[in-house]
Amino acid sequence: MTPASILKNLASRGHIVGPREAAVVAAALAEMRRGGRAVPGVLATGAPGTGKTALGELIAELLGGGFLFAQLHEWSGADELLAGVDAAAAVAGEAASVRRLGILAQAAEMSQRQPTVLVLDEVDKASEAAEALLLDFMQSGRASVAPGRHVVARPGNLLVWATSNEQRPHSEALLRRFRRLRLYPLTRRERIDVIAAQAVVARGVAATLDRLAEYIGEAEGAPSSISERVRCAADLAAVAESSDDIAALAAAWLAREQAGEAAVYSRRGRQLCDAVFAELVMARGGRRAAG
Numbered sequence: 001m002t003p004a005s006i007l008k009n010l011a012s013r014g015h016i017v018g019p020r021e022a023a024v025v026a027a028a029l030a031e032m033r034r035g036g037r038a039v040p041g042v043l044a045t046g047a048p049g050t051g052k053t054a055l056g057e058l059i060a061e062l063l064g065g066g067f068l069f070a071q072l073h074e075w076s077g078a079d080e081l082l083a084g085v086d087a088a089a090a091v092a093g094e095a096a097s098v099r100r101l102g103i104l105a106q107a108a109e110m111s112q113r114q115p116t117v118l119v120l121d122e123v124d125k126a127s128e129a130a131e132a133l134l135l136d137f138m139q140s141g142r143a144s145v146a147p148g149r150h151v152v153a154r155p156g157n158l159l160v161w162a163t164s165n166e167q168r169p170h171s172e173a174l175l176r177r178f179r180r181l182r183l184y185p186l187t188r189r190e191r192i193d194v195i196a197a198q199a200v201v202a203r204g205v206a207a208t209l210d211r212l213a214e215y216i217g218e219a220e221g222a223p224s225s226i227s228e229r230v231r232c233a234a235d236l237a238a239v240a241e242s243s244d245d246i247a248a249l250a251a252a253w254l255a256r257e258q259a260g261e262a263a264v265y266s267r268r269g270r271q272l273c274d275a276v277f278a279e280l281v282m283a284r285g286g287r288r289a290a291g
């Protein structure tokens with residue numbers, strides 16, 4: 001797949017990426033096709049809500065093969081990544097099913113049958129020791145499941161998409177094994193397109209709601225994410241019958257602190273809620289007239 005076709009394909013799924021992201025994804029897919037011993041990987045970083053996880057999931061969809069997902073956390077370790085013990089089977093004395101494959105071993109196994117994308121979400125939440133377990137896997141596709149026993153990924157059939165909020169620095173060794181892709185927040189225009197498409201609301205509703213969200217974000221010193229805006233837009237399209245309802249839902253989705261809530265109910269905030277409601281009424285009127 002060329003960068004241009006990836007860009008088009010993602011856009012048709014409602015996901016906006018630029019040429020930089022498309023080039024990195026195309027390169028990872030090309031490495032996959034070459035089928036070397038190392039596992040092709042992308043480490044997506046960037047602020048919350050910039051689409052790090054969503055992009056990995058979409059690439060799996062694009063490839064149309066197998067998909068595995070693991071959200072890493074403080075306690076992630078060898079049992080979760082390589083192989084562990086199924087406590088229930090152990091207690092029941094079912095020797096054959098006592099060993100449970102960890103996510104890397106499962107991915108290696110799945111890649112024997114079909115092209116597979118493994119999303120390792122929030123790698124920065126795992127310990128450095130857990131991160132170290134990824135190193136040999138990325139280099140050789142080998143996951144150790146018992147002393148002297150490995151499951152090996154099929155060359156050309158596995159892609160690892162890792163995400164990180166960079167709450168701690170990653171090891172040099174990990175960084176060497178992944179293409180790094182930093183994702184940035186969308187522009188205002190792109191945001192409005194995404195809100196309108198994903199919440200299925202008129203562009204005018206999306207644009208006024210986005211303005212309200214920005215105003216609340218300024219009061220709080222931190223903007224709400226695009227997914228909060230999408231869900232707010234979907235909620236208000238479903239139930240809002242007054243500007244008061246818009247304010248209540250804006251406070252629920254777009255304000256995190258009292259300062260944000262105060263902004264919703266300030267003079268300017270109420271004007272913006274009125275504007276959102278006016279757009280909503282217009283869109284509903286238009287739909288009724290069309291129907």
Ligand SMILES: Nc1ncnc2c1ncn2[C@@H]1O[C@H](COP(=O)(O)OP(=O)(O)OP(=O)(O)O)[C@@H](O)[C@H]1O
Pocket residue numbers: 014015016017046047048049050051052053054055163165186194198226227230
């Ligand atoms: N570029 C984009 N195009 C379209 N939608 C997007 C884009 N970026 C984010 N979104 C929307 O925002 C939602 C949240 O994105 P996602 O959860 O992938 O962000 P994230 O970077 O993984 O955040 P976190 O750091 O909180 O895990 C997506 O499901 C999608 O609806």
Ligand SMILES: [Mg+2]
Pocket residue numbers: 052053054121163
């Ligand atoms: Mg995420």
